[in-house]
Amino acid sequence: MMPPDTTSASPAQNQPTPGETAPKPRSTAATMVQILRWARPAVPRLILGGIAALGASLLALAIPQVLRVVVNGPLLTSESRTGVIQAALLVLGLGCLEALLAWSRRVFIATPATTVEHDMRTDLFDHLLDQPSSFHDRWAGGQLLQRSMGDLSSIRRWVAFGLVMLIVSTVTIVVGVVLMVTTAWQLGLIYLAGAIPMVWLGFTFRTDYARAARRARDQAGDLAGTVEESVHGIRVLKAFGRGEDALGDFARQADELRETEVHKARTLARVSLAVTAIPEGTLALGLGVGIWLVTQDALSVGALVGFMATAAVVNRPLENIGQLLATTLDARAAADRYLEVIDLPNAVADPAAPRPVGTPGPAGSTVELRDVRVVLGHRTVLDGVDLTLPAGRTTALVGLTGSGKSTLLQLIPRLMDVDEGSVLVDGVDVREVRRGDLRRVVSPAFEDPVLFSASVRENVLLGLEAPTSPAEEAEQTALMQRALDAAQAGFVARLPQGVDTGVGEEGMSLSGGQRQRLALARAIAAKPRVLVMDDPLSAVDVATETAATDALKELLPGTTTLVVAHRPSTVALADQVAVLQDGRISAVGTHEELLRSHAHYRYVISDMEHPPDAAEPGQDAPTPAPTPVPEGVGR
Numbered sequence: 001m002m003p004p005d006t007t008s009a010s011p012a013q014n015q016p017t018p019g020e021t022a023p024k025p026r027s028t029a030a031t032m033v034q035i036l037r038w039a040r041p042a043v044p045r046l047i048l049g050g051i052a053a054l055g056a057s058l059l060a061l062a063i064p065q066v067l068r069v070v071v072n073g074p075l076l077t078s079e080s081r082t083g084v085i086q087a088a089l090l091v092l093g094l095g096c097l098e099a100l101l102a103w104s105r106r107v108f109i110a111t112p113a114t115t116v117e118h119d120m121r122t123d124l125f126d127h128l129l130d131q132p133s134s135f136h137d138r139w140a141g142g143q144l145l146q147r148s149m150g151d152l153s154s155i156r157r158w159v160a161f162g163l164v165m166l167i168v169s170t171v172t173i174v175v176g177v178v179l180m181v182t183t184a185w186q187l188g189l190i191y192l193a194g195a196i197p198m199v200w201l202g203f204t205f206r207t208d209y210a211r212a213a214r215r216a217r218d219q220a221g222d223l224a225g226t227v228e229e230s231v232h233g234i235r236v237l238k239a240f241g242r243g244e245d246a247l248g249d250f251a252r253q254a255d256e257l258r259e260t261e262v263h264k265a266r267t268l269a270r271v272s273l274a275v276t277a278i279p280e281g282t283l284a285l286g287l288g289v290g291i292w293l294v295t296q297d298a299l300s301v302g303a304l305v306g307f308m309a310t311a312a313v314v315n316r317p318l319e320n321i322g323q324l325l326a327t328t329l330d331a332r333a334a335a336d337r338y339l340e341v342i343d344l345p346n347a348v349a350d351p352a353a354p355r356p357v358g359t360p361g362p363a364g365s366t367v368e369l370r371d372v373r374v375v376l377g378h379r380t381v382l383d384g385v386d387l388t389l390p391a392g393r394t395t396a397l398v399g400l401t402g403s404g405k406s407t408l409l410q411l412i413p414r415l416m417d418v419d420e421g422s423v424l425v426d427g428v429d430v431r432e433v434r435r436g437d438l439r440r441v442v443s444p445a446f447e448d449p450v451l452f453s454a455s456v457r458e459n460v461l462l463g464l465e466a467p468t469s470p471a472e473e474a475e476q477t478a479l480m481q482r483a484l485d486a487a488q489a490g491f492v493a494r495l496p497q498g499v500d501t502g503v504g505e506e507g508m509s510l511s512g513g514q515r516q517r518l519a520l521a522r523a524i525a526a527k528p529r530v531l532v533m534d535d536p537l538s539a540v541d542v543a544t545e546t547a548a549t550d551a552l553k554e555l556l557p558g559t560t561t562l563v564v565a566h567r568p569s570t571v572a573l574a575d576q577v578a579v580l581q582d583g584r585i586s587a588v589g590t591h592e593e594l595l596r597s598h599a600h601y602r603y604v605i606s607d608m609e610h611p612p613d614a615a616e617p618g619q620d621a622p623t624p625a626p627t628p629v630p631e632g633v634g635r
């Protein structure tokens with residue numbers, strides 16, 4: 001029924017990055033077979049549903065045969081009234097059975113279709129959670145949202161209706177046409193002649209509709225992205241009076257989607273017109289020829305009636321075939337988009353044979369970055385970084401904006417991987433341990449704090465397993481309180497329900513500084529051996545930052561800390577400072593040592609105190625000769 005094709009348009013955005021392979025174009029059948037991976041548990045019910053639907057269609061085809069026998073027998077010969085009544089009762093029985101089977105089809109198929117949708121959605125979400133941050137940098141949120149919602153609904157509709165009905169319709173048409181040919185071969189051939197233009201139309205329809213279906217889904221994803229971005233940035237849009245522009249952009253995108261949908265509807269209308277008009281036309285011709293054949297005694301009246309009644313049954317699935325093809329092509333576009341995401345291998349996966357995390361020394365955990373190289377896009381951001389974070393000490397990382405500090409920080413909890421070199425925690429490469437094990441050891445806190453629409457308690461205790469006993473719960477409550485105190489989050493006590501107060505979506509009911517303190521408390525509550533912080537207290541005053549750092553040392557003695565510093569006060573709190581310059585660590589020492597000996601460091605510090613309009617690495621900054629690293633630290 002479906003001509004083979006290879007229409008698999010790649011989305012305009014979210015192209016694979018270097019090192020990632022582009023998805024291979026697949027035929028519609030091959031794509032849909034991939035989807036059956038999730039339908040396996042549902043196969044028995046799908047088969048039962050298919051049998052019920054097929055039974056209903058074949059019963060519908062049997063009724064004209066009864067008519068043929070009745071007309072040729074009791075009706076024309078007036079042999080017996082009982083024969084007619086029996087035939088009428090048979091037709092009634094067949095009709096009721098057909099209705100019962102149609103009902104069973106829906107009952108059998110409804111559950112598996114929703115199960116397939118549920119499993120595919122859960123698997124996709126799991127896959128998205130598992131992906132590294134580079135994946136989420138690349139994929140637009142709206143596209144992922146659309147793939148996990150609208151696209152999956154389309155696949156469900158296909159599994160629930162399209163798949164079974166396409167098979168049943170095809171079988172009904174084939175069986176019906178065979179019956180028509182055997183009932184009256186001359187009329188059957190006339191009917192079959194109409195199939196030639198229909199196959200050609202089906203072919204052009206498939207190509208045209210498949211492209212439009214893919215375009216519509218991509219445009220719907222872009223539209224979802226625009227809504228998401230605008231709602232997220234609503235304050236900025238309002239503050240800068242850009243609401244009208246945002247509306248204009250949205251209306252333009254919505255209009256493009258509407259045009260694509262109209263194009264789809266017109267394409268479908270054309271094919272629907274053809275699949276209705278051509279069989280009706282051939283039937284009209286067949287009726288004329290049939291009556292002439294009856295008058296010539298070349299055909300019985302019963303055969304003519306049977307032929308026309310069978311044709312009426314066959315015409316029904318034939319008229320629906322356009323809609324079924326459209327449902328299949330819509331689902332195929334949705335399935336392609338789903339598979340593009342779910343089949344992407346995770347570049348930061350767990351090793352096949354994981355090692356246990358390393359054993360910390362008496363002073364705590366040691367972290368080493370050895371000859372680390374990281375390429376982002378086409379830029380080598382880190383190029384030969386060597387840095388040691390001494391056990392139980394705090395290292396501040398400084399560098400100009402865009403020098404790669406956040407990138408370096410993400411390597412330690414393995415939110416991204418090195419392209420070359422290695423990162424070791426207590427002598428073990430982070431790529432050799434399970435990510436879950438590593439992240440129980442390394443805890444991050446970021447400048448842009450991410451909170452979830454849950455209570456303060458749930459946000460702070462996010463890194464801990466749910467308590468299994470009242471004693472454990474009490475222990476976690478005490479730990480949360482200490483973490484909140486250390487993060488200087490005293491404001492929580494003044495919230496309406498204290499730690500049980502909801503923080504709103506993304507913590508938006510709190511101020512920036514309050515959100516940062518909760519995010520820091522969350523990192524502390526995880527009691528990590530290694531704490532990596534990307535300027536986590538940039539939104540609080542210097543006194544609070546000092547109090548938080550002191551409390552941190554007291555609460556987590558022996559924790560090895562790396563903190564990206566954007567202001568001199570943070571640097572002053574560190575045991576040692578590492579300078580990131582031109583993709584590598586150019587010096588490690590104390591704040592005073594570096595101030596004395598390192599011109600670039602002096603420049604970075606003055607840049608922190610008096611930020612220039614724009615300072616890109618290697619442009620405005622002086623590039624002094626590399627300063628020797630004090631012995632015993634770093635490198």
Ligand SMILES: Nc1ncnc2c1ncn2[C@@H]1O[C@H](COP(=O)(O)OP(=O)(O)OP(=O)(O)O)[C@@H](O)[C@H]1O
Pocket residue numbers: 134137376377378379381399400401402403404405406407408
């Ligand atoms: N996903 C990405 N794809 C391509 N380039 C990226 C990506 N993420 C970051 N970069 C680039 O990598 C460089 C380093 O970024 P990074 O965020 O690590 O700098 P940073 O030192 O932390 O900057 P800042 O001090 O402003 O926070 C920047 O030039 C940035 O534009």
